Amino acid sequence: MLNKIAGFRQVLMISVILFINIDLLSARPPYKHFTDFCHIGERVPGTSGHEKAGDYIIGKISNPEVDSFYTHGAWFYNIYKRFPGDNSRIGIAAHWDSDIDCPGANDGGSGVAVLLSLIDTLSLNPPPMSVDIIFFDGEDVDKAALLGSNHFASKCVDHYSFILVLDMIGDKDLQIFQEGHSVQFFPDLVDSIWRIGMDIAPAVFIPAIKYYIIDDHYSLIKYGIRAIDVIDFDYPYWDSEDDTFDKCSKESLETMYRFLLRIVYPEYIY
Numbered sequence: 549m550l551n552k553i554a555g556f557r558q559v560l561m562i563s564v565i566l567f568i569n570i571d572l573l574s575a576r577p578p579y580k581h582f583t584d585f586c587h588i589g590e591r592v593p594g595t596s597g598h599e600k601a602g603d604y605i606i607g608k609i610s611n612p613e614v615d616s617f618y619t620h621g622a623w624f625y626n627i628y629k630r631f632p633g634d635n636s637r638i639g640i641a642a643h644w645d646s647d648i649d650c651p652g653a654n655d656g657g658s659g660v661a662v663l664l665s666l667i668d669t670l671s672l673n674p675p676p677m678s679v680d681i682i683f684f685d686g687e688d689v690d691k692a693a694l695l696g697s698n699h700f701a702s703k704c705v706d707h708y709s710f711i712l713v714l715d716m717i718g719d720k721d722l723q724i725f726q727e728g729h730s731v732q733f734f735p736d737l738v739d740s741i742w743r744i745g746m747d748i749a750p751a752v753f754i755p756a757i758k759y760y761i762i763d764d765h766y767s768l769i770k771y772g773i774r775a776i777d778v779i780d781f782d783y784p785y786w787d788s789e790d791d792t793f794d795k796c797s798k799e800s801l802e803t804m805y806r807f808l809l810r811i812v813y814p815e816y817i818y
């Protein structure tokens with residue numbers, strides 16, 4: 549019994565130490581980023597909304613890298629923030645553009661919001677491994693032309709342990725099934741990521757395939773990068789003018805933020 553108490557105290561102390569070491573309070577909350585970003589409106593490449601949204605993301609990051617390219621009659625901007633670390637390199641990505649006639653709150657906006665909060669936290673608390681945060685442009689051009697991720701993957705020389713692609717992660721009724729192509733190519737990676745998800749939010753992460761989706765992970769896989777998609781595709785407002793911020797929730801965004809914290813700080817105890 550004494551041993552058990554000592555063990556419990558040790559765990560408690562470790563969690564307190566880790567809690568102190570990771571300053572979560574200084575990060576701007578995902579929902580704040582989300583409402584501000586959605587306020588910009590549609591982010592169709594070649595429009596002023598697209599320009600404003602790009603400026604918003606760049607303005608929230610210190611020393612971002614911007615990779616611009618011209619195609620399909622418009623300028624596109626992939627935006628990166630890299631955090632160096634000791635061990636392997638992982639990537640966490642979301643697209644930031646939106647489709648024509650779709651405000652893209654959940655589709656694009658939700659991923660951007662959570663990644664911006666994660667950048668706030670990573671800036672204050674260096675991660676143990678190298679972490680690249682990636683904002684892809686041009687995913688929704690011509691119904692999933694995946695321009696930004698193709699551009700990134702075609703010139704990628706870095707080795708990634710894996711890249712997680714996040715999309716549509718803000719739905720009030722958040723349920724994330726495993727994505728078929730991800731499981732087909734990287735079943736073990738999907739399993740371990742879902743184990744983390746189920747630990748953080750058992751009602752959200754469902755360990756079964758429901759859809760096969762062409763998303764940014766698809767172009768990364770094509771170029772040999774270990775990438776999987778984390779997406780809640782059961783969203784009735786997808787690709788419509790009703791994909792607005794009120795269909796998403798603060799709780800869902802915070803759940804996904806905590807899930808990502810566990811990925812980038814594997815030892816962190818909540």
Ligand SMILES: [Zn+2]
Binds near residue numbers: 656
């Ligand atoms: Zn999308």
